[in-house]
Amino acid sequence: MTFLQxxxxxxxxxxxxxxxxxxxVIDFHYPNELLQLNxxxxxxxxxxxxxxxxxxxxTLKYAIKTAHPRYFxxxxxGLDMVGLxxxxxxxxxxTNMFTYEVAPVFVLLEYVTLKKMREIIGWPEGRGDGIxxxxxxxxxxxxxxxxxxxxxxxxxEKGMSSxxxxxxxxxxxxxxxxxxxxxxLGIGTESVICIKPQTEIWACATCFCVVSFPVQGFVPFFxxxxxxxxxxxxxxxxxxISDICKKYNxxxxxxxxxxxxxxxxxxxxxxxxxxxxxxxxxxxxxxMMSVPLQCSALLVREEGLMQNCxxxxxxxxxxxxxxxxxxxxxxxxxxxxxxxxDIFKLWLMWxxxxxxxxxxQIDRCLELSExxxxxxxxxxxxxxxxxxxxxxxxxxxxxxYIEDKDEKKKRLHKVAPVIKARMMEYGTTxxxxxxxxxxxxxxxxxxxxPAATFEDIDFLIEEIERLGHDL
Amino acid sequence: MTFLQxxxxxxxxxxxxxxxxxxxVIDFHYPNELLQLNxxxxxxxxxxxxxxxxxxxxTLKYAIKTAHPRYFxxxxxGLDMVGLxxxxxxxxxxTNMFTYEVAPVFVLLEYVTLKKMREIIGWPEGRGDGIxxxxxxxxxxxxxxxxxxxxxxxxxEKGMSSxxxxxxxxxxxxxxxxxxxxxxLGIGTESVICIKPQTEIWACATCFCVVSFPVQGFVPFFxxxxxxxxxxxxxxxxxxISDICKKYNxxxxxxxxxxxxxxxxxxxxxxxxxxxxxxxxxxxxxxMMSVPLQCSALLVREEGLMQNCxxxxxxxxxxxxxxxxxxxxxxxxxxxxxxxxDIFKLWLMWxxxxxxxxxxQIDRCLELSExxxxxxxxxxxxxxxxxxxxxxxxxxxxxxYIEDKDEKKKRLHKVAPVIKARMMEYGTTxxxxxxxxxxxxxxxxxxxxPAATFEDIDFLIEEIERLGHDL
Ligand SMILES: Cc1ncc(COP(=O)(O)O)c(C=O)c1O
Ligand SMILES: Cc1ncc(COP(=O)(O)O)c(C=O)c1O
Numbered sequence: 050m051t052f053l054q055x056x057x058x059x060x061x062x063x064x065x066x067x068x069x070x071x072x073x074v075i076d077f078h079y080p081n082e083l084l085q086l087n088x089x090x091x092x093x094x095x096x097x098x099x100x101x102x103x104x105x106x107x108t109l110k111y112a113i114k115t116a117h118p119r120y121f122x123x124x125x126x127g128l129d130m131v132g133l134x135x136x137x138x139x140x141x142x143x144t145n146m147f148t149y150e151v152a153p154v155f156v157l158l159e160y161v162t163l164k165k166m167r168e169i170i171g172w173p174e175g176r177g178d179g180i181x182x183x184x185x186x187x188x189x190x191x192x193x194x195x196x197x198x199x200x201x202x203x204x205x206e207k208g209m210s211s212x213x214x215x216x217x218x219x220x221x222x223x224x225x226x227x228x229x230x231x232x233x234l235g236i237g238t239e240s241v242i243c244i245k246p247q248t249e250i251w252a253c254a255t256c257f258c259v260v261s262f263p264v265q266g267f268v269p270f271f272x273x274x275x276x277x278x279x280x281x282x283x284x285x286x287x288x289x290i291s292d293i294c295k296k297y298n299x300x301x302x303x304x305x306x307x308x309x310x311x312x313x314x315x316x317x318x319x320x321x322x323x324x325x326x327x328x329x330x331x332x333x334x335x336x337m338m339s340v341p342l343q344c345s346a347l348l349v350r351e352e353g354l355m356q357n358c359x360x361x362x363x364x365x366x367x368x369x370x371x372x373x374x375x376x377x378x379x380x381x382x383x384x385x386x387x388x389x390x391d392i393f394k395l396w397l398m399w400x401x402x403x404x405x406x407x408x409x410q411i412d413r414c415l416e417l418s419e420x421x422x423x424x425x426x427x428x429x430x431x432x433x434x435x436x437x438x439x440x441x442x443x444x445x446x447x448x449x450y451i452e453d454k455d456e457k458k459k460r461l462h463k464v465a466p467v468i469k470a471r472m473m474e475y476g477t478t479x480x481x482x483x484x485x486x487x488x489x490x491x492x493x494x495x496x497x498x499p500a501a502t503f504e505d506i507d508f509l510i511e512e513i514e515r516l517g518h519d520l
Numbered sequence: 521m522t523f524l525q526x527x528x529x530x531x532x533x534x535x536x537x538x539x540x541x542x543x544x545v546i547d548f549h550y551p552n553e554l555l556q557l558n559x560x561x562x563x564x565x566x567x568x569x570x571x572x573x574x575x576x577x578x579t580l581k582y583a584i585k586t587a588h589p590r591y592f593x594x595x596x597x598g599l600d601m602v603g604l605x606x607x608x609x610x611x612x613x614x615t616n617m618f619t620y621e622v623a624p625v626f627v628l629l630e631y632v633t634l635k636k637m638r639e640i641i642g643w644p645e646g647r648g649d650g651i652x653x654x655x656x657x658x659x660x661x662x663x664x665x666x667x668x669x670x671x672x673x674x675x676x677e678k679g680m681s682s683x684x685x686x687x688x689x690x691x692x693x694x695x696x697x698x699x700x701x702x703x704x705l706g707i708g709t710e711s712v713i714c715i716k717p718q719t720e721i722w723a724c725a726t727c728f729c730v731v732s733f734p735v736q737g738f739v740p741f742f743x744x745x746x747x748x749x750x751x752x753x754x755x756x757x758x759x760x761i762s763d764i765c766k767k768y769n770x771x772x773x774x775x776x777x778x779x780x781x782x783x784x785x786x787x788x789x790x791x792x793x794x795x796x797x798x799x800x801x802x803x804x805x806x807x808m809m810s811v812p813l814q815c816s817a818l819l820v821r822e823e824g825l826m827q828n829c830x831x832x833x834x835x836x837x838x839x840x841x842x843x844x845x846x847x848x849x850x851x852x853x854x855x856x857x858x859x860x861x862d863i864f865k866l867w868l869m870w871x872x873x874x875x876x877x878x879x880x881q882i883d884r885c886l887e888l889s890e891x892x893x894x895x896x897x898x899x900x901x902x903x904x905x906x907x908x909x910x911x912x913x914x915x916x917x918x919x920x921y922i923e924d925k926d927e928k929k930k931r932l933h934k935v936a937p938v939i940k941a942r943m944m945e946y947g948t949t950x951x952x953x954x955x956x957x958x959x960x961x962x963x964x965x966x967x968x969x970p971a972a973t974f975e976d977i978d979f980l981i982e983e984i985e986r987l988g989h990d991l
Contacts, residue, residue, distance in 0.1 A: 050532055056605040057528050060612045061521055080848050083624055091636045091867070095874040101602060104871055105609055108864070111625045112613045123622060125858065128614055131572060134527040136611035138576055141531045142583045143599055143812045150944070151594060153554055154582045165562045183654035183814075186857040194704055208708025209680035225832040226857055232830070233665055233855060235706025237679025280836050335858065341614045343654075343860040359703070361696040365751050365954035365964065370934070372941035377551050384704060386657040386697055387596065387806070389814040389860070393579065396562070400575055403566040463841070470843035473621070483836035493836065 052098050056105060063109045067116040067128065068500060070508075073476030074117045076110060083111060113479070118500040119508060122479035124279070124307055126498040127339040135397035136341050139390045146181075146388040147366060147380030149373060156377050159392040162399070166332060167348055169312050171325030178355050179348040180383055181391045185306030186226035188331040188347035189273065191384065193217065193230045195329060195349060196271040196300030198358040205358065209235045216262050217271040220246040220285055221486070222278040224304060240267070246283065260297075271300045276321050277308020280485050280493055282437030284308060287323030295326070303327040306345065310337035313404060314411045334395045337414060337497045338407055344391045355382035414496045421494060421506045430514070434485075439494040443468070443513050445520040462489035464520050471516040478512050523569050527576060534580045538587040538599065539971060541979075544947030545588045547581060554582060584950070589971040590979060593950035595750070595778055597969040598810040606868035607812050610861045617652075617859035618837060618851025620844060627848050630863040633870070637803060638819055640783050642796030649826050650819040651854055652862045656777030657697035659802040659818035660744065662855065664688065664701045666800060666820060667742040667771030669829040676829065680706045687733050688742040691717040691756055692957070693749040695775060711738070717754065731768075742771045747792050748779020751956055751964055753908030755779060758794030766797070774798040777816065781808035784875060785882045805866045808885060808968045809878055815862045826853035885967045892965055892977045901985070905956075910965040914939070914984050916991040933960035935991050942987040949976075949983050 066072045078086060087107045096104075114120060116128030144152045146159065159181060168175035182188045197204055201212045215236050219227045221243040228238045242262075262269055272294055274285035287303060294301035303309075303324050309332030311317040312324070324330060330348045334340040349355060360381040367381050380388065399407065421439045425431040430449060433441045442461055451457040465482035472478055482492045494509070537543045549557060558578045567575075585591060587599030615623045617630065630652060639646035653659045668675055672683045686707050690698045692714040699709045713729055733740055743765055745756035758774060765772035774780075774795050780803030782788040783795065795801060801819045805811040820826055831852040838852050851859065870878065892910045896902040901920060904912045913932055922928040936953035943949055952964045965980070 050536070053532065053535075053601060053605055054528070056608060057525070060609060061524065063612060064524075065521070078624070079843075080620060080624070080628065080845050083628060089628060089632050091632065091870045091875070093875045095877050096871045098872070101605075101868060101872050104868060105605070108609065108625050108629075109613065113615055113622050113624070115613070115615050115622070123616060125614075125616060128612070130524060133611055133614075134524055134572075134576070137527060137608050138531060138579065140604055140607035140611065140812055141534060141599070142580065142586070143596075143604075144584055144586050145594060145596060145813055149551060150950075151584050151586070153549070153551070153584070154579050157551065157554060157560060158579075161560050162562065183658075183860065184856045184858045186855065187654075190704075190855070197706075204706065204708065205703045206708050206710045208685070208702070208711055209706035210685050211708070214679070214681050224857070225834040229830065229832050229855060231679075232676045233661075234704060235668075235675065235680035237675065237677050237682070238832075239677045240679055341611055342616055342858055345858075359700065361700050361709075363696040364956070365952065368937065368954060368961075370937040370961070372937070372944070373550050374552070384657065384661070384700060385655045386695070387655045387813055387816075389654065397572060397575060399562045400567045401569070401572050404562070404564045406566050466839065466841040466843070473843070479621075481836065483839060485835070490839075490841070 055102055059102065059105055059109070064116065064128065067114040068118065070118060072114065072117065074120050074479050075113050075473055075476045077473040077476060078111065086111070116500065118498060118502065118505045119478040120498060121494055121496065121501070121509065122481050124336040124495055124497055125342050127500055128341070129339050129398055129499070131401040132339070132341045132394045132398045135394035139393045142390065144390060146390055147378070147386065149377035150371070152390065155390045155392055156379060158396045159379070162392060162396050163346065163348065166346060170330055170348060172350055176352065177348060177350045178352050179346055180355065180379070181344065181346050183343050183345070183389070185224070185304070185331050185333045185345045186229060187384070188306070188345050189224070189226045189302070189304055190230035190233065191347045192273070192302040192329040192331065193234060193271055195354055195358055196302065197234065199300060199354060200270050202357070213268045214240065214266060215270045216240045216242060216267040217273065218242050218244060218269065219273040220244050220275060222246045222281060222283065223273055223275045224279050224306065227273050227304070246278070246285070269297060269299050271302060273302045273304050276303050276305035276324065277311070279307060280438065280483060281440055282308065282495070284320045287321060287326070291323050291326035300329070301327045303330045306331050306333040307336050309333065310411055313407045315408065316412055317415060337411055339410070339497055339499055340395045340398055343389070344395050359384060410499050413499065417496045417501055417503065417506055418494070420503055424506065424510060434488055434491060440491050441494070442491045443517050445517050447520070458489050464517055465490040465492055467520060468513055468517040472512065478509055480509065526573055530573065530576055530580070535587065535599065538585040539589065541589060543585065543588065545591050545950050546584050546944055546947045548944045548947060549582065557582070587971065589969065589973065589976045590949040591969060592965055592967065592972070592980065593952050595807040595966055595968055596813050598971055599812070600810050600869055600970070602872040603810070603812045603865045603869045606865035610864045613861065615861060617861055618849070618854070618857065620848035621842070623861065626861045626863055627850060629867045630850070633863060633867050634817065634819065637817060641801055641819060643821055647823065648819060648821045649823050650817055651826065651850070652815065652817050654814050654816070654860070656695070656775070656802050656804045656816045657700060658855070659777070659816050660695070660697045660773070660775055661701035661704065662818045663744070663773040663800040663802065664705055664707070664742055666825055666829055667773065668705065670771060670825060671741050673828070684739045685737060686711055686741045687738040688712045688744065689715060689729060689740065690744040691715050691746060693717045693752060693754065694744060694746045695750050695777065698744050698775070717749070717756070740768065740770050742773065744773045744775050747774050747776040747795065748782070750778060751909065751954060752911055753778065753966070755791045758792060758797070762794050762797035771800070772798045774801045777802050777804040778807050780804065781882055784878045786879065787883055788886060808882055810881065810968055810970055811866045811869055814860070815866050830855060881970050884970065888967045888972055888974065888977055889965070891974055895977065895981065905959055905962060911962050912965070913962045914988050916988050918991070929960050935988055936961040936963055938991060939984055939988040943983065949980055951980065
């Protein structure tokens with residue numbers, strides 16, 4: 050107990066530090082260096098509790114301060130105190146979601162929360178089904194699995210050899226987990242057709258494909274529309290897509306891992322208009338709602354389908370002669386057996402903030418994005434490919450007037466990696482970059498960190514200019 | 521901060537209570553009752569921090585005390601203070617395993633720990649690969665995915681239609697996740713052939729199948745041997761199986777989710793002799809090693825295969841122009857994108873106990889099992905089907921002399937559910953039961969709880985007799 054309290058004291062100090070702008074976001078070391086900086090090896094003999102405390106301190110010393118107001122590197126950032134408390138409680142309760150028997154409260158809270166999320170999507174009376182899965186990638190895989198089972202239930206017993214060749218559609222900017230899922234499920238990445246993401250083209254091209262593929266012996270079974278693409282934060286046209294899916298009887302999935310949270314904002318939810326027509330929705334509270342990782346929900350319109358698709362009737366877990374209502378034993382609809390309790394942090398944060406609190410937090414993140422957008426749109430040395438997540442190039446002064454387009458692109462491609470590496474060495478801030486299609490490396494600024502302010506945005510721009518000026 | 525400290529105080533009190541034998545294991549309520557006992561609904565408006573503390577207390581009040589010395593209900597039990605502290609630290613660090621960039625220490629610790637686990641398996645210099653996945657079911661699915669890819673790499677792009685019909689072998693007592701995985705991967709449950717689990721038959725029957733299936737156009741690609749079955753805790757004959765797999769060039773997987781931990785015990789590791797010949801091994805530290813859930817490792821003998829099988833080269837995450845050694849960006853070999861940090865609790869517990877500490881803990885669990893076995897083997901009213909996990913029937917006095925075998929079986933089948941329901945209502949202890957094959961409901965006693973003692977075993981037996989005497 051004193052040991053636990055000592056660890057808590059270390060953690061509380063770390064938290065205070067993490068929110069302090071004077072602290073580095075990261076004390077960066079190369080892997081080989083970091084391996085030398087401490088003895089991380091596992092030993093035959095036990096260590097003392099003092100050693101353990103030292104290990105805890107060392108681990109935190111070299112950790113990334115993801116709660117830092119200037120950490121913008123990933124879609125998951127920030128640290129909510131209620132969410133953290135809830136996660137500590139979850140660890141202490143240390144149980145498993147598979148049955149009501151061993152997780153009565155958590156199972157009920159999952160039930161209550163999923164229902165609420167379905168109501169927000171707009172399904173009548175919040176009816177339907179769902180599950181918390183270990184991340185958006187797995188949620189997307191569930192959706193694809195359900196779509197296939199819905200169309201060809203025999204696939205469960207007989208495998209893909211009982212089924213015609215399937216084909217799925219998504220946009221070129223969709224998340225890689227759609228292809229990863231297709232590979233795992235035995236559908237194959239080549240059967241995922243990636244359509245150009247521009248609004249009109251999307252719908253027409255999908256329509257064209259849906260009509261032409263069956264001629265070649267392929268059966269379209271799944272369309273994944275993205276609500277908040279990973280890089281640009283762009284939204285596919287859900288209504289147009291739902292019309293096609295309806296007409297051709299294809300499962301419509303909405304990958305709202307990143308943008309699904311906008312459903313809680315009266316100001317921004319129009320971007321997902323049509324989501325209520327989807328058959329399934331991925332929505333990750335661990336991204337824009339800043340719930341500690343992992344917390345991802347898959348929501349499904351049809352009741353009972355998940356159970357039929359995944360159940361194996363393991364009689365050592367899901368005994369049919371238990372004393373309570375067995376519909377609360379939700380484990381058999383999962384792909385997992387043991388399942389971590391991811392619900393409590395979301396539920397407790399929701400209680401603490403109320404729906405309106407989440408709304409305000411989300412609106413604030415988007416307001417900061419807009420501020421950044423406006424700040425750089427006419428500023429010297431910046432160019433922007435698109436803007437919901439604020440994506441932009443910084444052109445150092447020496448590069449601004451290069452005439453040769455290819456030469457310029459080539460040099461620009463190297464700017465973001467160097468600035469990023471310098472950021473990490475200084476440890477002052479972190480933001481992500483990537484190329485996309487024929488676009489060379491650009492910064493992607495995502496704001497999901499409730500601790501960030503206008504000043505932090507200003508700081509980021511100053512820092513990029515300071516670190517990239519000489520390139 | 522005071523809020524966090526208040527939550528910690530609640531948690532510390534809960535921990536003390538959980539280890540106290542005078543406390544109930546569970547304060548049981550039926551789902552509908554529990555829904556009434558508190559207001560669990562999500563609201564529009566925020567709650568006060570005091571309300572939040574009340575919610576925390578209510579949640580713990582109705583939680584199962586999985587740390588209780590008399591909680592034997594699942595394979596995952598107990599609560600280790602160092603593991604708990606490590607999990608609290610993990611929540612506080614709140615990061616993501618996909619890149620070195622955002623989880624430098626944790627990525628290194630995963631590297632160190634997986635290597636150590638491979639050394640313990642017996643692979644030369646700990647070479648190979650591996651990953652921590654969200655549970656043994658997913659680890660098993662990874663193994664099947666790798667086996668298929670190894671034999672038919674084109675399946676990744678082209679799907680199952682490019683591949684002959686596959687067939688996998690496992691025993692009737694293997695975990696349901698093998699079939700679940702086969703269903704998900706598009707192989708189909710009917711392509712999982714379940715062989716009678718007796719030692720000799722296993723090998724011969726597998727051999728027979730491996731030879732005869734290709735004649736029917738099926739290609740055997742995967743054998744999953746179980747090291748510690750879920751119900752009986754039995755071990756498949758790994759050496760005999762490995763000979764077959766080698767001869768016919770089939771991937772050998774060892775599902776050691778439950779029994780893999782015995783590799784750390786010099787006394788018991790012989791039960792897994794031959795494991796070093798496997799191509800992959802599932803090993804769940806969240807079961808017999810009592811690491812807080814979730815903590816499951818998949819270990820793979822061949823290097824690079826996971827990467828090739830799963831990578832999608834997402835360039836927004838795995839940029840090739842980063843400043844550090846990219847082999848530490850392990851995210852692209854996972855099925856997941858975001859991945860929870862499951863390593864730290866295992867690593868810190870290992871440091872605290874040393875390898876010898878885990879060994880002692882495991883030996884102790886098995887010693888308690890043996891004690892129970894010896895205690896009931898000649899006791900009136902007990903019968904045992906098998907004994908590594910101690911599985912047994914309790915026959916109430918009124919049932920002991922029933923002559924009619926069918927009648928006896930029918931009545932006996934109802935005994936365990938009633939005793940279990942009574943246990944939960946009294947809240948005194950919890951143990952699992954299930955039927956298996958033609959065996960009617962029996963108790964399965966698994967001991968993974970380091971807090972349990974001989975007296976707790978005695979208590980369990982007394983309690984079963986007290987609660988079942990009148991049946
Ligand atoms: C033999 C075996 N394999 C796999 C699993 C699945 O492990 P998990 O619950 O971590 O998914 C279990 C769980 O009981 C098991 O007993
Ligand atoms: C659009 C989209 N879908 C899915 C995912 C995967 O989510 P997770 O990291 O929780 O697996 C991401 C992650 O960035 C995403 O941006």
